Amino acid sequence: MPSVRRLSHEFLERQGLTTFFGNPGSNELPFLADLPDGFRYVLGLHEGAVLGMADGYAQATGRPVLVNLHAASGSGNAMGALTNAVASRTPLVIVAGQQVRSAVGPEANLANVDAPALMKPLVGWAAEPACAQDVPRALAQAVFEARLQRRPTYLSVPYDDWDAEAGANSLPVLDRRVQRASVPGAEQGRLLAEQVASARRPALVLGGDIDTAGLFDDAVRLAERLGGPVWAAPSLFRLPFPNRHPLFRGVLPAGIAPVSRALEGHDLVLVLGAPVFRYHEHLPGPYLPEGTRLIQVTDDASAAARAPMGEALVADPGAVIDLLMKMLDSPSTPVGAYRTAPEPPTAEGSRLHxxxxxxxxxxxxxxxxxxxxxxxxxxxxxxxxxxxxxxxxxxxxxxxxxxxxxxxxxxxxxxxxxxxxxxxxxxxxxxxxxxxxxxxxxxxxxxxxxxxxxxxxxxxxxxxxxxxxxxxxxxxxxxxxxxxxxxxxxxxxxxxxxxxxxxxxxxxxxxxxxxxxxxxxxxxxx
The missing domain is CATH 3.40.50.970 (Thiamin diphosphate (ThDP)-binding fold, Pyr/PP domains)
Known part of the structure; x- marks a missing residue:
């Protein structure tokens, strides 16, 4: 029977998580022993940099990435960087070392007491397996939760678990697959298309999730089919639309009142792949102009539930774009040429503007x-x-x-x-x-x-x-x-x-x- 470590390594290999970012401590060394050929461990000199590198890597590949941190101290050092990964919905799988099981209760040095609580409420899921034989299953859950929620997950593993025998019931985890589909139903799609088609002055607001999901070019096609103005959602972390496109109006300001002013005159605002909205400066006012209706489409159920206004459809924005492209007529006028940038101002003295x-x-x-x-x-x-x-x-x-x-x-x-x-x-x-x-x-x-x-x-x-x-x-x-x-x-x-x-x-x-x-x-x- 294989060890917990060997079975976990094989599961990670089958899932394509063969590049690790980490900064190890003593608790992590048993997990890193006997890494299979083809695995790559990328060392960072501080946990904040480790998590930031993994964040960029996962966003660029679109796949979960494993992060290896050291107990409470290393996890704590990474928490500032973790806030960015949470907001960008980056699927990071954080595996942290824990003291041996018998040393956790007495709070021996490097024991992380109640380890899952340390990372909450930031991560989408956090756990410490109840026994060594549950480690492979819990690791699989961490990977699948990160992929499904598109949010970091956290698993704390006592380091004596890795050498334990996995047990026969751990083997089925190797062949597991978890997939997600979220296409709007026929009636939902028909109603949404009718609302968009009947709008006199629709506006489109696109979030960073559009680029994350590979929908950048699809969003351009939809915008040109609608023929109305396009904004990027406030507090932008990925660009979902060409910024010099003739329909692009820029990034919405990150305050309630200025967002409302920007959307004046539009009877419908369709928000794709963004929270509604991620404000920053406290500039109070009405959420929306009078007479403006907002419809949010997101695959993030939490973002849909917490929005303070508008209607929400929890669905894959890509499926909704496909549906609207099939049901909307083309505009009567072409969109025009891309805008050129202005001549940059020059600074005085030796500095550059x-x-x-x-x-x-x-x-x-x-x-x-x-x-x-x-x-x-x-x-x-x-x-x-x-x-x-x-x-x-x-x-x-x-x-x-x-x-x-x-x-x-x-x-x-x-x-x-x-x-x-x-x-x-x-x-x-x-x-x-x-x-x-x-x-x-x-x-x-x-x-x-x-x-x-x-x-x-x-x-x-x-x-x-x-x-x-x-x-x-x-x-x-x-x-x-x-x-x-x-x-x-x-x-x-x-x-x-x-x-x-x-x-x-x-x-x-x-x-x-x-x-x-x-x-x-x-x-x-x-």
Whole structure:
């Protein structure tokens, strides 16, 4: 009879979870013993970076990824990054080591007392098996729950379980498959199509789930069939629609009142693949303009249940798009040509305006480049200059938790080695995931990090004005030289001092990671 470890490894191999991201401790070593050929363990130097890399990797592949953390301390270190994975509905399977079973009750060192409770309510499912023979089944549940819910799961396993005999009843787990289908019924589909077709001025709001599900091009076809304006949902973490498309109106603001103002004049708002809505700034007002009806279509039952207004249909947005395409007539007028970006403003002195940086990225990088962005104070400048027309072109920390950008870019680049990947990182956020540079260097990942250095927490300065707190301490971060930090981790780096030099550097195509530090003028998110 195989051991729990061997059976679990075989199950993971059959499920395609052969790339692990982790930072091990003593409790995890027995799980990692005798890994089969073909398994790859990607070491990160801090658990926040580990989880951020796994988040980017899972989003880019669209498949569950296993994360290996160390008991309570390692799990705690990863929780900030976990908030982003929860908000982006990333299917991470987190397996953490636990003390031997006899040592948990006496609270021996490295025992995680009530381990599942530590990660709740963030994860979609958390458990610690009641006995060693239940580990393979519980591991399978963690994988299937992550896949079905599209949300991280957490399994704590006492380390003496891995050497135990699995037992005959554990063997059937190897052949298990769990699938999900969510197509609206005939009457639901007919009613929805009638509501959309009868609207005088419909508007479409698309969420990051559209890109996650591979529906980017389908959303374009639906929008052009409807012929009405398209917004991206607030607090955008993936781009669901080409941002220079003539129907695109931008990302909805993350406040109640400004969202309502943006949607004025529309009798129907169809929301696909997004919560309704993920607000940020507290700007109260009516949820919707008078006379506006909202219909949300999402496969996230929790998002449908908690929405404060509108109707909801829990269904696969892709199936709904297919249904509407079959039932709606084409518009009488063509949509027109894609918009061009404006000429970027220039900064005074030696600094560059962020729009100059983004114009250089747009012009010099290949059209299929994937961008992992964590420079929140330059958000408005980003959307004014970039021209993103491909699926999977944009990743952003979904919950706003800093530390995603650097490791997320590493994970995306590992998942898509044949696609150019650029991490656009602010100097404030870079420090939260800086150790990911070491992993990029060790694996020789050809990712470009563009480090925007303005010497301050720019987004916080903007929020200080919004909240009437202009004199808050701790907002400046002078004296950071990321070229020296990057080189210390093994990543070649240079300080770029002008637009011409930046464009020349971006035109190069090295086969290794690199960091380009650019001093930029302070801007605001909007």
């Amino acid at each position: 962020p729009e100059e940086v983004f114009a250089a990225l747009r012009d010099e990088m290949p059209e299929d480049t994937a961008y992992v962005v964590e420079s929140t104070s330059t958000n408005a400048a980003w959307w004014r200059q970039m021209d993103l027309r491909r699926p999977g072109s944009y990743y952003f920390p979904a919950a706003g938790g800093l530390g995603f950008g650097l490791p997320g870019a590493v994970g995306v680049a590992m998942a898509q080695p044949d696609r150019p990947v650029v991490g656009v990182i602010g100097d404030g956020s870079a420090n939260y995931g800086i150790t990911a540079l070491w992993t990029a260097a060790q694996h020789r990942i050809p990712v470009t990090f563009v480090l925007l250095r303005n010497g301050t927490y720019g987004a916080l300065r903007w929020f200080g004005g919004l909240l009437g707190v202009p004199d808050a301490p701790g907002l400046d971060i002078p004296g950071l030289d990321f070229t020296r930090i990057a080189e210390g981790y093994g990543v070649p780096a240079r300080h770029v001092s002008g637009a011409g030099e930046l464009r020349a550097a971006l035109a190069e195509r090295p086969d290794h990671p690199r960091l380009l530090q650019v001093d930029t003028e302070l801007t605001t998110p909007s």
